[in-house]
Amino acid sequence: MASFEKDGLKNVFIVALGVCLVCSVVVSGIAVALKPQQQLNKALDQKQNILRAAGMLPGDSLVAEDGRGVDELFSEFEVRVVDLETGEFLDDIDADTFDPVKAAKKPDLSIPLSGEQDIATLRRRENASLVYIKRVEGEIDKLVLPVRGYGLWGTLFGYLALDSDLQTISGLGFYQHKETPGLGGEVDNPRWKALWPGVQLYDADNQPNVQLVKTRSAAGSASAAYEVDALSGATFTTRGVQNLVNFWTGDLGFGPFIARLKAQA
Ligand SMILES: Cc1cc2nc3c(=O)[nH]c(=O)nc-3n(C[C@H](O)[C@H](O)[C@H](O)COP(=O)(O)O)c2cc1C
Known part of the structure; x- marks a missing residue:
């Protein structure tokens, strides 16, 4: 009878292949099984970011002061897709699955931006994006907009929230x-984020005019209302944040949509 050569090259390969196969089946099985949970967690995280920008979730808390949780608070928001050029709602696109960032990469769903237009360094801008609207008795109470733009090392992704007048900033937060850390990463510092609520957005010519400054104008002056402290030692990130806020609230961003909402008010 031929003896079984346990240490033979062929058998070592067969065992190694078997172990690899079992492991890959286990790992892919786990990945597939966890996918729905990952998607739920991602969605929950986005809801939290939107609520924090709107000032509806204090600090790191997962519940509002009145005890309501993320899902309950977020259910007050209407999530809509808007045409950025016309400012009109687009009801033929599903807001639950639409991804503006992915759309910006597709030539048929986005437009190229010229150097002069592209103050947020996006290269392309999607034709449609998402808006999150909270109404109280039919009137707009909060409007939250997805915003993004280049800092020093990469793109900052976040949400900008506006108050009911669509002129006063309610909050700004970045989730990615x-x-x-310690320089441009101070965009996450709660003390810096607390400087944003109350800042004015549009100037007398109806152009977004947020200014991140090293030295503030005299309190009560016309320009002071548009100012937020720059991040110290992070001029590039500071400029990036100023530019992305002004881009996304301007004519090439949500400007036409905001103008349309104001006209309806
Ligand atoms: C390791 C390292 C990390 C840096 N990270 C940032 C950053 O995140 N954001 C930024 O604007 N500048 C960053 N900088 C650039 C410097 O801090 C740069 O000098 C600064 O932006 C100039 O700002 P100031 O005019 O306020 O001094 C970094 C520099 C180094 C060496």
């Missing part, structure tokens, strides 16, 4: 960026 590559800026350096």
Whole structure:
């Protein structure tokens, strides 16, 4: 009888292949099984970011002061797709699955931006985006907009929230960026984020005019209302944040949509 050569090259390969196969089946099985949970967690995280920008979730808390949780608070928002050029709602696109960032990469769903237009360094801008609207008795109470733009090391992704007048900033928060902790990463510092509520957006010519400054104008002056402190030691990130806020609220961003809402008010 031929003896079984346990250490033979062929058998070592067969065992190694078997182990690899079992492991890959287990790992892909787990990945597939966890996917729905990952998607739920991602959606929950986005809801939290939107609520925090709107000032509806304090600090790191997962519940509002009145005890309501993320899902309940977020259910007050209407999520709509808007045509950025016309400012009109687009009801033929499903807001639950539409991804503006992915759309910006597709030539048929986006437009190229010229150097002069592209102050947020996006290269392309999607034709449609999402808006999150909270109404109280039919009137707009909060409007939250997805915003993004280049800092020093990469693109910052976040949400900008406006108050009911669509002129006063309610909050700004970033959920993804590559800026350096302690420098540009201070965009996440709660003390800096607390400087945003109350800042005015549009100037007398109806152009977004947020200014991130090293030295503030005299309190009460016309320009002071548009100012937020720059991040110290992070001029590039600071400029990036100023530019992305002004881009996304301007004519090439949500400007036409905001103008349309104001006209309806
Ligand atoms: C390791 C390292 C990380 C940096 N990270 C940032 C950053 O996240 N954001 C930024 O604007 N500048 C960053 N910088 C650039 C410098 O801080 C740069 O000098 C600064 O932006 C100039 O700002 P100031 O005019 O306020 O001094 C970094 C520099 C180094 C060496």
